[in-house]
Amino acid sequence: MSTTVDVLYLARLREAFGTAGEALALPAATGVTVADVLALLRARGGAWAAELAEGRAIRIAVNQTMVAHDAPVRAGDEFAVLPPVTGG
């Protein structure tokens, strides 16, 4: 059974991190939230800590729906990290 989430980095964040995405191992089998995943990424330091710092305007979509930081994350989910949108 999968214990990872498919993390995607869009637009400016893809360039800042030098990757479009990765399979990320979840820190626990159950009870993981968006905030937990962000903390895991932030702990890498460097661009990760800077771009994902508290207060930065970053939105998270789980399975292509915008969610709050207390939303649950489960193995197999698509977890996208989005900069503020600028279309139109």
Place this chain on the structure above:
Amino acid sequence: MTVRVQTADFDVGREIAALRAGDARVGAVASFVGTVRDVNDAAAVTTLTLEHYPGMTEKALEAIVAEARQRFDILDALVVHRVGELKPTDQIVLVVVTGAHRDTAFDACRFLMDYLKTKAPFWKKEDTPDGARWVDARASDDEAAARW
């Protein structure tokens, strides 16, 4: 109701004709076309590259159109948004709304653009003489969306 994300250009006249074709209930058609300017934040723009999040962007646009249909008494709506490399004067986005009367058509068209600008996952990158840069979100766009 239709939303499309595409690299190809669009023909405004043809899109409007298709949306209202044969519907005699339509008494008003409001449309908006967004185009690429050659300057932004005091820098010359030579190329504008639009990126989206395939799958989610289409879903977000459909949700925005559904919201417009709920809020306004309109007959139909169309959103076409281009992605990829665009040049100054190119068309970026088209919103068309049909209704029985102009007030709701105008309002729904403006609502769709205000929501699209702040809620649909698209990102702009500009090539300027000083190099490429990602466009920053504007507070004025949030304010425009908040009045609805």
